[in-house]
Amino acid sequence: MGYVHCCSCLHSAKTFVLKNFDNYQYIKMEYLDHCPKCNHTVVVLTKIDSKKNISVSRFTNVKALKILKKVKKDILYELNDTNEIKNAEVN
Numbered sequence: 001m002g003y004v005h006c007c008s009c010l011h012s013a014k015t016f017v018l019k020n021f022d023n024y025q026y027i028k029m030e031y032l033d034h035c036p037k038c039n040h041t042v043v044v045l046t047k048i049d050s051k052k053n054i055s056v057s058r059f060t061n062v063k064a065l066k067i068l069k070k071v072k073k074d075i076l077y078e079l080n081d082t083n084e085i086k087n088a089e090v091n
């Protein structure tokens with residue numbers, strides 16, 4: 001479970017780890033179906049490249065759905081709290 005920032009607060013969101021592409025070593029997607037305040041659909045992509053640079057891109061509504069559709073086939077697994085803890089131990 002991850003969090004997406006919208007309407008100046010954090011909302012719990014589904015988190016997925018995606019298959020790597022380009023030079024990225026780790027790609028994570030947070031998906032907020034509907035913000036409880038503004039009702040927007042929000043997708044946040046977090047990408048880490050081989051030099052450990054982190055880039056975060058945020059998409060809303062139509063753009064968010066477009067991204068979601070595009071990366072759906074690249075979803076490896078959903079990250080839940082147990083996975084988060086496991087990853088933290090590995091790193």
Ligand SMILES: [Zn+2]
Nearest residue numbers: 006007035038
């Ligand atoms: Zn909102």
